[in-house]
């Protein structure tokens with residue numbers, strides 16, 4: 565069956581990104597690829613093996629179903645870590661399969677000990693500590709209780725990591741809050757160490773922190789958005805561009821994703837006619853419109869109605885009328901010889917033009933993250949060179 569569109573993932577671009585990011589953090593820091601949100605829309609099943617091929621062997625997901633999808637396609641030597649949701653009922657499964665997971669409530673620790681006794685393997689846990697993000701993380705009194713539990717049960721628990729999450733390192737507005745978080749993290753780490761709680765990994769950094777504050781790299785970094793070729797913010801990009809250790813003129817990060825489809829049909833519309841639903845677009849001249857089989861159900865935002873562009877025959881064609889659930893129309897009056905079946909680029913490059921996810925998202929008022937994860941799960945992901 566032919567799907568209405570496809571997403572291509574560039575292996576060479578990914579290899580460049582991963583090599584660059586690994587170079588930035590150095591050999592002593594473990595590279596973790598964060599693949600939550602269907603690998604930021606890139607597709608877990610296609611993306612994970614590709615990343616393995618580029619030298620990654622440690623992946624982080626948000627929940628158990630994502631972990632199961634990653635388990636189904638990963639190499640036996642790769643490791644999976646769950647950062648957020650694991651139901652108590654799934655802890656046996658995680659311990660059995662040597663999947664590690666964040667612990668931010670004590671019930672999860674009790675269940676881990678039970679699971680370890682049942683399964684006969686140690687539970688691999690990452691203790692998440694509260695440092696000021698105020699989302700998940702064990703506070704001081706919970707940590708005191710945890711230390712007591714751990715002392716009595718250390719044969720059932722392997723503390724693989726001690727971690728926290730920072731409150732927005734992509735913006736300088738959060739500088740002070742993050743500095744305070746780091747102080748708190750290091751203090752808590754000492755207390756844990758003094759009480760015999762030691763871990764293989766210490767980690768706090770996502771892409772923005774790792775690329776802005778070297779001291780946040782500890783010995784593990786959880787890279788999300790940057791591996792896909794996006795700077796977490798314009799600020800982070802500019803900081804790196806101008807900094808002593810990373811300055812560049814040619815962007816070292818490359819988008820790996822392109823989104824492509826084909827024209828379904830061509831419509832010749834006289835002047836003075838409304839196009840599609842409602843009255844948002846009126847032709848002012850005889851207009852040639854191309855119908856594209858993509859709509860907001862695939863992740864093409866309705867906010868791009870009358871505003872967005874696609875590329876056809878190396879030229880920009882503007883969306884006319886409303887983006888429908890699974891169709892949209894573009895103006896091709898100025899592009900000669902567009903026929904049914906013509907190639908269309910929704911995100912990516914064609915000739916000298918490029919539709920970038922961020923220009924797409926500036927227009928639609930979404931950040932890259934949100935736009936990427938909206939790309940429908942059902943669109944086939946294809947690996948290209």
Ligand SMILES: *Cc1c(COP(=O)(O)O)cnc(C)c1O
Nearest residue numbers: 598647729770771786787788789
């Ligand atoms: C999503 C996430 C990351 C990765 O963040 P990026 O900004 O995409 O690099 C790291 N750690 C945690 C806990 C996350 O949820």
